[in-house]
Amino acid sequence: MNAQLNHIYKSFGAVQANVDVSLTVQSGAIHGLLGENGAGKSTLVKMLSGFITRDAGEILLDDKPAEVRTPADGIRAGVGMLHQDPLDFPPMTVLDNFVAGKAGGLFLNRRDAVQEFKILADQFNFALDVDEQMGNLTIGERQQLEILRLLSLGVSTLILDEPTTGISASQKTALFDALRKLAGQGKSIVFVSHKLEDVEELCNQVTVMRAGHVVGTVDIPCPTSTLVSMMFGRELAAPVKPPTCQADIAMRIQGLTIGDDRIDVQVADLTVRRGEVIGLAGLEGSGQRLFLLTCAGVLRPATGKLYIRDANGLCEMTGKPYHQYQTSGVGYLPADRLREGLIWGLSIQEHVVLRTSSSGLFIDREASRQVADQAIQKFNIRGKADTRVGQLSGGNQQRTQLALLPSPLNLVLLEHPTRGLDIESTIWVWQQLIERCRNGTSIIFASSDLDEIVQYSDRVIVFSGGKVSTPIETTALTAGKLGEMIGGKFGNNGNSAYAGVN
Amino acid sequence: MKEKSQSTSRALVFRPARGLTYQAGALLLSFLFITIIILLTGESPFRVVASLWDGAFGTTDQFARVFSTLTPLVLCSSGLIFTFTAGLYNLGVEGQIVAGAIAATFILREFQAVLPAPLVVAAGVIAGMLGGILWGLLAGVLKVFGKINEIFAGLGMNFVAQGLAIYLIFGPWKRPGIASMSGTEPFGESLWLGRFGQTDAAPVALIIAIVALALTIIIMRNTHFGLRLKAVGQNPRASFILGMPATRLLLSSFIICGAFAGLAGGLQVVGLFHRLVPSISSNLGYLALLVVMLISFNALWIAPVAFFFSALNVGSLQLPMVLRMESSLSGVIQGTLVLLALLARGFSERARKAAGGQ
Numbered sequence: 053m054n055a056q057l058n059h060i061y062k063s064f065g066a067v068q069a070n071v072d073v074s075l076t077v078q079s080g081a082i083h084g085l086l087g088e089n090g091a092g093k094s095t096l097v098k099m100l101s102g103f104i105t106r107d108a109g110e111i112l113l114d115d116k117p118a119e120v121r122t123p124a125d126g127i128r129a130g131v132g133m134l135h136q137d138p139l140d141f142p143p144m145t146v147l148d149n150f151v152a153g154k155a156g157g158l159f160l161n162r163r164d165a166v167q168e169f170k171i172l173a174d175q176f177n178f179a180l181d182v183d184e185q186m187g188n189l190t191i192g193e194r195q196q197l198e199i200l201r202l203l204s205l206g207v208s209t210l211i212l213d214e215p216t217t218g219i220s221a222s223q224k225t226a227l228f229d230a231l232r233k234l235a236g237q238g239k240s241i242v243f244v245s246h247k248l249e250d251v252e253e254l255c256n257q258v259t260v261m262r263a264g265h266v267v268g269t270v271d272i273p274c275p276t277s278t279l280v281s282m283m284f285g286r287e288l289a290a291p292v293k294p295p296t297c298q299a300d301i302a303m304r305i306q307g308l309t310i311g312d313d314r315i316d317v318q319v320a321d322l323t324v325r326r327g328e329v330i331g332l333a334g335l336e337g338s339g340q341r342l343f344l345l346t347c348a349g350v351l352r353p354a355t356g357k358l359y360i361r362d363a364n365g366l367c368e369m370t371g372k373p374y375h376q377y378q379t380s381g382v383g384y385l386p387a388d389r390l391r392e393g394l395i396w397g398l399s400i401q402e403h404v405v406l407r408t409s410s411s412g413l414f415i416d417r418e419a420s421r422q423v424a425d426q427a428i429q430k431f432n433i434r435g436k437a438d439t440r441v442g443q444l445s446g447g448n449q450q451r452t453q454l455a456l457l458p459s460p461l462n463l464v465l466l467e468h469p470t471r472g473l474d475i476e477s478t479i480w481v482w483q484q485l486i487e488r489c490r491n492g493t494s495i496i497f498a499s500s501d502l503d504e505i506v507q508y509s510d511r512v513i514v515f516s517g518g519k520v521s522t523p524i525e526t527t528a529l530t531a532g533k534l535g536e537m538i539g540g541k542f543g544n545n546g547n548s549a550y551a552g553v554n
Numbered sequence: 555m556k557e558k559s560q561s562t563s564r565a566l567v568f569r570p571a572r573g574l575t576y577q578a579g580a581l582l583l584s585f586l587f588i589t590i591i592i593l594l595t596g597e598s599p600f601r602v603v604a605s606l607w608d609g610a611f612g613t614t615d616q617f618a619r620v621f622s623t624l625t626p627l628v629l630c631s632s633g634l635i636f637t638f639t640a641g642l643y644n645l646g647v648e649g650q651i652v653a654g655a656i657a658a659t660f661i662l663r664e665f666q667a668v669l670p671a672p673l674v675v676a677a678g679v680i681a682g683m684l685g686g687i688l689w690g691l692l693a694g695v696l697k698v699f700g701k702i703n704e705i706f707a708g709l710g711m712n713f714v715a716q717g718l719a720i721y722l723i724f725g726p727w728k729r730p731g732i733a734s735m736s737g738t739e740p741f742g743e744s745l746w747l748g749r750f751g752q753t754d755a756a757p758v759a760l761i762i763a764i765v766a767l768a769l770t771i772i773i774m775r776n777t778h779f780g781l782r783l784k785a786v787g788q789n790p791r792a793s794f795i796l797g798m799p800a801t802r803l804l805l806s807s808f809i810i811c812g813a814f815a816g817l818a819g820g821l822q823v824v825g826l827f828h829r830l831v832p833s834i835s836s837n838l839g840y841l842a843l844l845v846v847m848l849i850s851f852n853a854l855w856i857a858p859v860a861f862f863f864s865a866l867n868v869g870s871l872q873l874p875m876v877l878r879m880e881s882s883l884s885g886v887i888q889g890t891l892v893l894l895a896l897l898a899r900g901f902s903e904r905a906r907k908a909a910g911g912q
Contacts, residue, residue, distance in 0.1 A: 350795070378797045386795060393796075395789045398781075405778065406785055406796055414776050456796070 053114050053130055053208040054079050055100065055240055060109035062095055069095040071264045073109075077209065082231055082241040084255035084272070086248075088283060088538075089335050089500040091261040093244045097211045100242070101133035102126035113209070127153070132207035136214045136337075137314075138194040140186055147182040150201050172200045176230040191314060192223030199230065210234065211242040216250050217337065217517045218314040228254050246335045247517065248276055248539035280535035288531045289503040296327040296489035297510055301366060303347070303463055303494060308356035310342045315518040317342050319356070322513075322523065324463075324496065326361070327489045330523065331509030332498040334538050338515035340498035344465040347496060348384035349377030361462055381462035387471055389449045396442035400424050400435060400452055407456050427455040432480065447477035454484055461488060466497035470504060482508055502534065516540040576905075580898035584890045591886060597877055605876050606884075610869035618753030621760055622826050623838070623864040626651065626818035628763040630842030631856045632770040633814030637704075638851045639774065640807040641787035646693040646708025648839030649715035650686040650812045654819025656719055657685025659830040662741055662823070663727065671744040678745075679762075679820045686816015687809050689715060694808030698801055720832050727830065737831035747825035756825035766814055771853045783807060815839060841867070844892045850899065863888055 055077045062070040070092045077083040085093045099106045102120040111118050113129055120126045126133070140149050151165045166182055173180055178196040186194065195215060202210060212231075216224050231241050231254065245251055251258055252272060260267040260282040267282045305322040317339035324330060332340040345351040347358070352371055359366045362380040369377060386392035394403065401424040405415055408423075424437040431451040435444050441452055450473060457464060469485070470478040485495060486508075499505050505512055511523040514537040521542055524533075536543070592599045611617050630647050637644035658678040665674045689711055696707040724733045747756040774780040786793045786803045794800050822834050845863055849855035870884035 374794070375797055375799070384795060391789070392791050395785050395792050395796075397788050398785060402781055402785075403796075405781055406793075406798065413778070415778055415781065 053240055054112075055131065055209045055242070056112040056115070057096065057100060058110045058112065060096065060099060060111075061107045062092075062099060062104070063107060068264050070099075070106075073261070073264070073266050075259055075266065075269075077240045077242055079208075079240050080235050080238050081256045082235050082243055082254055084251040084258035085242060085244045085261065086246065086251055086258050086279065086283060087261035088246065088502075090263075091283075092264040093261055094213055096261070097133060097213060097242055097244055100126070100209075101131050101211055103133065127202075127205050127207065130206060130208040131211070132202035132205065132209070133211040134195060134198050134202065134213065134215060136217065138191070138198040140194055140198065142185075142187040144186055145182065146180055146184050146186060146189070146197055149186055149197060150182070150204070153201060153205060168204055169200065172203060176200075176233065177226060178230070190219070190223070192219035192227070195219065195223075195227065196230075203234075208238075209240045209242070211244065213244045214246070215243070216245065216247060224250075246539060248279055248536065248541055250540070251279070252276070276536060276539075276541065277532060280532050280539065283539070284502070284531050284535040288506045288529065288534070290507070291509075291526055292507045293329060293486060293510070295510075296329070296486060298326040298328075298492060300326050300361070302326045302328070302361050302492075304359040304366065305347075306357040306359075308343075308346060308358065309354045310339070310346050310351060311354055312342060315339055315342075317515070317518045317520060319343060319520050320522060324494050326462075326492045326494055328510050329485075329489060329495040329497070329508055331505035331512045331526075332496065332515060333502060333505045333512055333534060334498075334515035336500055339518045339520065340515045341467060343515070343520075344384070344467055344496065344498055347463070348382055348465045349374045350384065378458060381458060381460050383457040383461050383464040385450075385453050385457070385464065385466045385469065387467035389446070389453060390442060393453050394441045394449060397440055399438045399440050400428065400433065400444075401437040403441065403452065403456055407458075427452075431455040431484070446472040447474060450477065450481060454481065461493045463494045463496070464488070466495065468499055469497050470499075470501070478504075502531075506534075514538055514542075516542075576898040576902040577895065580894040581891070584887075584894045587890050587894075588887050592883075595879060597879060601877065602873075602879070602883070605873060606866065606869035608869070609872040609876075610865040614751070615753050616868060618750055618755035619868045620861070620864045621750075622754040622756065623836075623867055624861055625756070625759045625763045625825070626822060626836075626838045627842055627845065627860045627864055628767050628856060629814045629818040629821075630839050631845045631860055632763075632766045632853065633811035634842055634846040635770050635774060635851060635853045635856070636783065636807040636810045638846055639780070639783045639787050640804055641790070642697070642804065642807060643705045644690070644693070644708055644808065644811050645705050645843065646690065646711045647811060647815045647842060648835055648837070649708065649712035650689040650815035651819040651822070651835040651839050652712075652715035652719050653689035653812075654682035654686040654816025655823050655830055655834040656715070656722065656819075657688075657816065658682035658820035658823040659722075659727070659738065662745055663738075666741065666745060675745055675747060675824050678824055679817065682818075682820020682823070683813045683816045686812040686814070686819060688812070690808040690812020690815070691805065693812075694805045697808075698804055716832075719830060719834065723830060723832060735832055737827065737829045740829045741824075745824065746828055747821070749825075754826060756821070759821040759825040762817065762821065766817070767853070767856055770856075774853050779803075779806070841888065844888050848892045848895050850895075 057073065057075045060070050060073045073096055085097065087093045098104045100111060102123045102125045105121055111120060118129050120129055120131065141152065147162065147165060147169065150169050151160055169182055178200065180193060180197060215227060235241055243255055255272050257269060257271055258279065259269040260279065262283065262285055267285065270278065301323055303324040305319060307321060308319040310317045332343065334340060342351060346353050349369065349372065357368060357370045360369045360380055360382060369380065390396055401420055404424045404427065405420045421437055428435065428437065431454060433448050433451045435448055441449055444452065470481055473481065489495060506526055506529060509526050512526055512529060513523050514521040516538055517540060519540065519542065521537055589599045592602050609616060610620050630651065634644060634647055658681050661678040661681040662674055665677060693704055693707045693711050696702040697704040723738055727738045729739045747758055749756050782798050783803055786798060786800050790800055819834065823830060827834060841863060845856065845859050849859050866884040866887060870881040873879040873881045873883060
């Protein structure tokens with residue numbers, strides 16, 4: 053089926069996610085959709101599959117206008133989407149998941165469903181047991197099931213959102229074989245990804261998006277450098293950070309392995325100096341968060357060792373409880389401020405009290421009021437001591453989070469430190485952080501804003517689908533090199549830079 | 555910038571007012587609903603109110619009974635403030651009362667012949683507290699370490715406690731000759747908590763309840779523990795990130811609630827029934843849940859609301875005789891109030907979100 057999107061617009065509040073986007077996917081083609089975080093790829097395909105509705109523009113399926121308002125509409129029209137985290141029901145069996153979305157009468161016909169499932173699965177060499185519990189499957193297997201389910205619903209345009217993150221190499225091969233086979237049968241495939249290698253290997257055509265716009269569509273093969281410049285398409289900002297790096301070591305990592313149910317991350321040996329700023333670049337969900345949480349002591353690594361300097365020198369912290377990291381002067385600032393960092397209904401003053409490790413029974417309101425007022429003044433928070441943090445703006449919430457950091461602070465882990473902040477707040481936040489660096493605090497931060505990474509980091513580590521580069525001096529970075537690495541092409545860039553540092 | 559800060563401060567002033575409008579609406583709607591119910595039964599609402607009033611405050615005995623109901627209700631409501639603040643629906647409070655009563659009865663039975671009476675009574679009350687703590691802690695351990703929702707853990711433990719009480723009454727602790735629902739052999743009068751005249755009200759029990767309530771209010775308002783409990787209840791993840799010992803806080807709240815409920819159970823034995831009866835809790839644990847939900851976990855309101863609910867309970871007892879109405883009308887009134895209050899809170903929350911997520 054030909055799928056055509058014409059002049060699509062979509063905005064979320066003030067954010068324009070898609071601006072005049074047009075895209076045509078031919079029957080029998082595998083069409084790549086490439087772009088950075090927040091380029092608008094997912095928004096576009098979610099409109100095609102009915103998960104969200106567009107503001108303006110038209111969708112044509114086989115040249116006929118289609119009204120796709122819900123995912124059910126999408127399936128009826130022949131468009132199915134495989135989400136990054138497959139939408140399935142973990143407590144149910146593979147078979148029940150397979151049957152769940154089907155139209156049908158009152159009673160389930162399991163025997164026919166098993167038949168159909170086996171025929172489909174054999175066709176693509178997917179080895180799935182119909183009686184297995186979903187909860188026991190890997191992401192790759194859940195994807196396979198979801199593909200089979202969509203096909204059994206008669207889908208002829210299949211959308212895959214970042215399908216190669218979190219699956220094994222053999223599962224990837226099986227997936228690509230299946231997709232090629234489906235294209236051979238005349239189905240159209242939309243392959244959303246940020247991984248250059250995958251796109252180059254699989255797709256016939258690629259459309260690149262940047263900041264809600266379509267940059268262009270090219271046929272594959274096409275030089276990687278062309279794709280990278282289309283994706284990032286600009287010079288990087290100039291570094292603005294003054295040197296704050298000192299000689300002594302603040303943190304040492306020996307071969308960490310971290311994992312969750314999505315990805316495994318392996319970090320090679322790393323030494324962070326006092327006052328140094330290390331930026332973690334890469335698409336969200338590539339393992340940066342797991343790495344930050346491990347350094348903060350919230351997650352425990354599967355293998356490897358972690359040393360952090362406190363007043364007693366460099367101490368091994370592997371496997372120590374989280375509060376011990378805090379007493380060693382490690383701070384963590386989550387990106388989701390109201391869900392992880394602050395407590396919506398409590399005031400700034402109450403947060404100050406929560407942070408004071410007073411052993412007394414009663415709260416000293418006078419003292420805490422003073423501390424809160426000082427913090428409000430010093431951190432320029434627009435709010436009063438008794439203002440609930442939920443009522444503060446994003447920038448003021450971030451200022452509050454910074455004000456609550458322990459002192460002395462040896463190491464601070466920040467996740468998207470300036471997300472959602474205006475320029476004034478962004479600059480202010482980094483002034484504060486650099487001030488901390490001058491006093492010996494080391495910073496590791498993740499950001500999806502490449503400019504922020506380049507402006508404020510001494511060294512950069514790139515994450516791509518769990519792969520982790522060696523640290524690169526920011527001065528040695530170019531937009532092209534960074535882009536390729538975010539797209540998963542590490543080459544030997546990282547290694548040489550790493551040798552230069554140690 | 556100046557304008558902006560003004561508008562936020564105005565929003566601050568309006569917020570509680572909006573909540574109040576919703577609450578007042580809920581109250582009005584409840585009265586309307588209850589009036590309709592009464593009219594449907596063919597009775598006059600005024601006569602029902604008059605009868606309820608008379609039933610609660612007509613005689614000294616009845617007035618005293620209001621206070622004897624108020625005591626466990628205040629204790630359990632105070633305990634529930636802790637668990638609710640920590641974000642827990644501690645439905646096990648009912649079983650914690652029963653466990654306290656069983657423990658108190660055990661001590662009284664074992665030591666009544668050995669130790670001086672005042673000592674036995676004091677030991678019984680303390681044992682009641684420990685029994686409640688044990689029951690609360692079990693639910694807490696199931697919740698924190700077993701990942702069993704505290705609602706189900708609590709309900710399950712309630713059945714176990716109730717079953718245990720009935721087993722004891724009909725088995726090992728049965729009255730000589732006749733095992734019956736009327737309970738175990740009554741204790742001698744020396745083991746009774748001092749009463750107000752010949753009535754049901756035991757002043758010492760009431761004083762204990764008032765002290766517990768005062769402690770609750772102070773802990774919630776003025777201590778680090780209270781604030782941390784609030785933080786964990788509102789956002790466990792952020793509390794953990796901010797460095798609070800979540801497990802310890804959750805278990806403490808179970809322990810405190812269990813202690814208060816067990817205390818209530820022990821006092822039911824030494825102060826009111828003077829024996830173990832199957833309905834030792836009189837469902838006051840569940841009623842306390844309603845009280846605390848109605849006051850949206852604000853301890854300051856426990857006293858008036860618990861008093862009102864106690865008066866309703868006692869006042870409704872004579873409805874069948876005077877007006878040939880079911881005494882369960884009090885339950886209808888209490889349930890309606892709580893349901894509509896919760897509904898109003900839901901609506902005001904939605905209005906708040908719609909008004910811009912502030």
